[in-house]
Amino acid sequence: MPILLDSSQAPTLSELIKQANQVGLKYSFSAPELAESLLIQGIGSLANATTAEISFLSNPRLVSELSCTKAAAVILEPKTWEGLQAAKKPEFVAVVCDNPYALYALIAQWFDNQRISTIKNTIHSTAIIDPNAKIGANVSIGPYVVIESGVSIASGTTIGAHCTIGPNSQIGSNCTFHSNVTIYHNVQIGDRTILHSGSVIGADGFGFAPDPRVKHQAWVKIAQLGGVKIGNDVEIGANTTIDRGALDNTIIGDGVKLDNQIMIGHNATIGDHTAMAACVGVAGSTNIGKHCTIGGAAMLSGHLTLANNVHISGGTAVTSNITEPGRYTGVFPQAQHKDWQRNAAVISQLSTIRKRLRKLEGKS
């Protein structure tokens, strides 16, 4: 059910594409005069867009879909557009741009803003806000929110229903907290940061000291006295957890993007603009560089260092430092179960097999 604006609210193609100016993207229209009058009510995939919608082509493998799309306008690369002109002329207005995917991103944001602009900047009567909390201008606070003493929330931030913000935590400006986000005490969050439902920031790191002389419990809890510091322009997915540090802070850099169900252990540091797909686990005190990507369900052991621009494949267990940029993988290949059984049985003999091979080589 994608958004479809009423035609009275729909922008012209020309107005809509002005989103490109935000980031200096250059573009041209195949039919400039039409772009001034054509109304665009929504955005859809090439396969599903209607005649009132715009679409885009960023993956060259989908070029064949251009011939059957019903979209009124399509964003595409100069090279693609040249190829099309040589062939039969398409019926849509082409928006020729050297980064169709980025332009699509900006336009999708614009349509999403039409939806969320209907939320009013108010503080719901059921929100419980400690008198010692500081709430900035144009902050929206939903039903049943609990904000404790010493909290500050900067201007323009939206806090969804059922969120809880613990003592002395500081939230930046223009953030969006969806419903049911939990922030413990002494957490610091930058500007324009988005937190999805079920995320928990600042729970205790997992720290215990073994001591045989303790009677009531074999593990002594290490109180976690550090905090969490999250930068600007971060996005944190649903049910993701980021633990507070033992003595110093857990640190999430600017522009970091974390998908759902990720776990960041205490005292980890995630460098600026690093992105992680869902279900990743980062153990305590691991230091990940900038501009890294971590594939889904990858696992990073504790106390490691990863350089900048390291790319970890999904499902890989990282158990030692990575000092050079590049792509790293460690996944047992999937196979039909019987084949796997046969081959996996040899894994336990690999060192023997190497020895036997050496022996044969010595003989031959």
Add this chain to the structure above:
Amino acid sequence: MPILLDSSQAPTLSELIKQANQVGLKYSFSAPELAESLLIQGIGSLANATTAEISFLSNPRLVSELSCTKAAAVILEPKTWEGLQAAKKPEFVAVVCDNPYALYALIAQWFDNQRISTIKNTIHSTAIIDPNAKIGANVSIGPYVVIESGVSIASGTTIGAHCTIGPNSQIGSNCTFHSNVTIYHNVQIGDRTILHSGSVIGADGFGFAPDPRVKHQAWVKIAQLGGVKIGNDVEIGANTTIDRGALDNTIIGDGVKLDNQIMIGHNATIGDHTAMAACVGVAGSTNIGKHCTIGGAAMLSGHLTLANNVHISGGTAVTSNITEPGRYTGVFPQAQHKDWQRNAAVISQLSTIRKRLRKLEGKS
């Protein structure tokens, strides 16, 4: 602490077993006249059932437990019952049925319904329901629930405490939402669907466009304009997350069963009656067939297609399409740590070992 009904509320064995008729299961009693009078207060395992309870045997390996169970009645297969008659006659009443496990399932449901029937169909005074939401007949809404504009909830559905349902989402009839479920906007959920606590449906898919020309952030957010469509008779476990689609919907088919802590990425499609154990991650745009089973902690990469009747073993990383039904596995076998170290070290030499072997073969 299993449920034990008061003897005044307990059904006779005969009445209880009538649950089988719901799905056409056939059965007979070893002592039909006793079945009319024997009261059954609860259901227990063969080892723990009391003389007031019924039990069942579905796993042939547990047949020896029949001789010492205290259960008043036991559901078992015709073949098992014949074996027992040849041996010493048991003291329990046998319920002979060719699918003891399914009959147990129905009876356990019956007992569970006795417990939950005490919940009243009311709307709690603290629930905040937008005037533009449509609430059907016999809907129960718990304390501190927040229901936004344009939501519809069909008859007989129960919404637990602290649930949040975002604008324009549609919930079917006879659903059960346990406490603390979060539904974002424009999500569609079918009839008789069960959602457990902490589940989050419709959070933004993980979509970002890299653009070096953007100054404030290296990643441009792709607004997620699609929705989530969930079929009938689905069950979704605690803290499971299902993201909304980028342009089209993420789709969960009828009868799909998802365990806890599962992550379904945006635009994934899960076919009817597919079941997934806990901690599975399904990356974006992956299309899983019908009647598949996915073992716990398996990971599926994005943009894959899996055929119907595919069975993935727990812990397997699936990184390529699977076009044939069958069981697939890819797990590094566990071993004592020293053995693992010795053998894992050879993994990095496997292609060399193959070469050396070829060389030897050429010589010999």
Add this chain to the structure above:
Amino acid sequence: MPILLDSSQAPTLSELIKQANQVGLKYSFSAPELAESLLIQGIGSLANATTAEISFLSNPRLVSELSCTKAAAVILEPKTWEGLQAAKKPEFVAVVCDNPYALYALIAQWFDNQRISTIKNTIHSTAIIDPNAKIGANVSIGPYVVIESGVSIASGTTIGAHCTIGPNSQIGSNCTFHSNVTIYHNVQIGDRTILHSGSVIGADGFGFAPDPRVKHQAWVKIAQLGGVKIGNDVEIGANTTIDRGALDNTIIGDGVKLDNQIMIGHNATIGDHTAMAACVGVAGSTNIGKHCTIGGAAMLSGHLTLANNVHISGGTAVTSNITEPGRYTGVFPQAQHKDWQRNAAVISQLSTIRKRLRKLEGKS
């Protein structure tokens, strides 16, 4: 942002170190007279502690940091202290103790208690407590908590905002539930247990019976009639889920420590003092011994038995019983992607390689 007490509230070093007496740790000061007057306002890492703080050295690899720390006092081992005396005399007061890490743990707890002692033992006016619930002395209940019929909460327990406790659940004394914990019905929790935000205890185990004759759904739900029983001194991390048993209970022993995002399946049993790092999945009916440690993102199949004192490395899939204590591992080693591709391709030929090797050996 670690805690720094006002100097008027700060204890002397001598008073602070008396925490050691709780568990019989022995210690001495390098400058006993100074210990009586030196005020300690906080605790920090060797690198970051200020002149008003205490620090500790438990990892011998960090011994070089002793020469540049600004800490007023440092906890260290006798051996380390002897080494230092031979070298240049340090400026800090040494607290010589044969278990610096345990002493640090106790002192960090003491500082943390200064922070949390400001929370008042009150029942918030918005908490909804069924008249048939029993609330002990000095219980603190936060805003918007929902406590259902038949619940009992023993003395000294703190229930954070937005927690929900289902019918007939029993909570011990001196527990701490952080915000947004969900407890289903018939769950039993021991004394001094800590639950972090987003944890869900007692959701339905994942049980379905396949039955082709059922029309509306291919899977019949097995109602989960058992409960969950959690011992004393347990800690459960953020967004961790523990499912209720099918007929009997899921059992978590005394002193068990579970990190975030862990999933414990129905009817599993976790032995006393076992600790699990984040993202572990334990499938149904698996029985883990006492004093085990399970590394992050490890996965345990269902119906297994693990002995006492078993240690599983992070990322390992355990698919068969482990009867002997020791460390077990099963992780595909990470490598540069191209190397992985080359070597992983040989995995599917391992049984053939073994055969070819045998053939060569037979010939030579």
